[in-house]
Amino acid sequence: MPKISSKGQHMPASPIRKLTPFADKAKLDGKKVYHLNIGQPDIATPEGMLNAVKHIDFNVWAYTPSEGTLSYRKKLVSYYNKLGYNISPENIIVTVGGSEAITIAMMACLDPGDEVIIPEPFYANYNGFACESDIVVKPILSYIDNGFALPPISEFEKLITDKTKAIIICNPNNPTGYLYSADELNALKELALKYDLYLFSDEAYREFCYDGREFISPMHLDGIDEHVIVMDTVSKRYSACGARLGCMITKNKAVIAAGLKFAQARLSPGMVEQIAGEAAVDTPDSYFEAVNKEYTHRRDILVSALNKMDGVFCPNPGGAFYVVAKLPIDNADKFCQWMLESFSHNNQTVMMAPATGFYSTAGAGANEVRMAYVLNAADLQNAMTCLEEALKIYPGRTESITANAEAV
Template sequence: MPKISQKGVQMPASPIRKLTPFADKAKLEGKKVYHLNIGQPDIETPEGMLSAIKGIDFKVWAYTPSEGTLSYRKKLTGYYNKIGYNISPENIIVTTGGSEAITISMMACLDPGDEVIIPEPFYANYNGFANQNDIIVKPILSYIDNGFALPPIADFEKLITPKTKAIIICNPNNPTGYLYSKVELEALKELALKYDLYIFADEAYREFCYDGRLFISPMHLSGLDENVIVMDTVSKRYSACGARLGCLITKNKAVIAAALKFAQARLSPGMVEQIAGEAAVDTPDEYFEAVNKEYTLRRDTLVNALNKMDGVYCPNPGGAFYVVAKLPIDNADKFCQWMLEDFSYKNQTVMMAPATGFYSTPDAGLNEVRMAYVLNNDDLNEAMICLAEALKIYPGKR
């Protein structure tokens, strides 16, 4: 029988989705499962996006330009310039989801064997994308005790070799919700300029910053035009995960030219998605104000409930809609599976993502889980009651 590739063997399973069979079985057994494992918001998609799709009237569902339609890129330019990016449509390539923005950025900027430094825990699919492109991830630990702040620049420098070509940050962060400060980003800027590195900035959660904290992008920093590639998506911003629409943005003309060739190879992003994306840019500020208020309430519910549990610690995130919590358990993978297979409270249980899948360092995050506060507040309260009861009887409690 033919064998699969070594790359197929090495490709990591998603920590977000790998427990799905156990959740499905729990549901078949009649249990209610509170899904805190995946960043699928229950917030309604803006009506403007849905109306734009309903109003489509074309005779041929045609290819679009590989870089995306000019009309959509013009609308995006207006959105980004409103927040100070100072770009033109030529600085944007529209992609099939934020995932393709990441993979095209990697392919355009990095060769097989090149290294990329990523503060961990990090979005688990960075490992998968790097594996696809034969890129080596050099993780640098951040710690729950200080809320997962950016590690010291001296620690970054210890990892830099002649093969190091880029640093990836997700701001606000998935999975931790940490919001990087201007001071931290300025320190990264100096590092990137000193060693001639790219900064890949994943900004999927840009609109979700809490407690009056300001979002700062590397695009806001002077002197970095040739170094920064922003990777973005409509998935989280507009609660439109199924649209699979994103973009990469850079002022580096050589990167744009190389990225366009990869975009041409996959032909084009979807027409319908870009029509919806154009309408999304016109979403009123009131939509985001209401969403932020709702997510702030949910965050406070989750964080307060977790920190009241015996032996649990959860830092208060400044953005996104995730937390990483430290639990008094022996192994997060075992615990999350046990919650689905063997536990129920009032015929309910909770699905979480083991944090081990968000680390590259072996054995890191063994007693941590990621939770997404994408359920309504009543369900979050019930989920936290359920989790508290589970921790009382878990066989591997520490």
């Protein structure tokens, strides 16, 4: 019998989706499952985007240019230049989701065996994309105790070798929600210039910044144009995850030329998606203001509830719509599976993502989970009640419950 490839064997499973069979079984058993495991917003997609799809009128569903239609790229330019990116359509390659933007960027910039430094915990699929491209991930730990702030630049320098070619950041961060500051971005700029590195910036959550805090992109920094590669997507910004529409942006002409060859090899991004994407750019600011207010409210519910639970700690994130929380548990993977297989409260349970899958360092995140606050306020409150009750009886709890200790 033929064997699968070594790459197939080593490709990591998604921590976000791997417990789905257990969630499906829980539902078949009649339990209500609160899905906090995946960043699938319940916010309505902008009406203009949906109407653009409903009113499509063409006779041939044709290929589009490999780099994306000029009309869509021009619309994207208007969006990004409003943010101060100062780009032209020639700086953009439209991709099939943000995932393809990341893989094309990796393949265009990095050779097999090259190393990329990524602060962890990080978006789990970076590990998968690196596996696909034979790239070596060099993780650098950030810590929950200081809210997952950027590690000191001295720690980055300890990892740099002649194989180091890039740094990858996600800002605001998935899974932690951490929002990088101007000082942190400028420190990374100086590091990239000093060692002649690419700086990849995953900006899927750009619109989700809270408490009046400012989003800063490497595209805003002077003197680093040739180093910066931005990866973006409409998935989160417009609550349009199923559109599978993203883009890679850079002012580095050599990277665009190389990336276009990979884009040509996969033929083209979808026509319908780009029509919807054009309409999305005209979404009024009021839409984002309402969404931001709603997510801030949800974040406050989740973080407050978590930090009131005995033995639990959760930093207050500055962006995105995720938290990573430290729980009094022995093993996050076991706990998340136990929640679906063996626990219910009022016939309800919670699906979370074990944080272990967002680390590359072995053993890291063993008592941490990622939760996405993409449910309405009432469901979030019910989910937190379930979690609190579960922690009281979980067999692998690692800390005594304060109330019980006081009773003794």
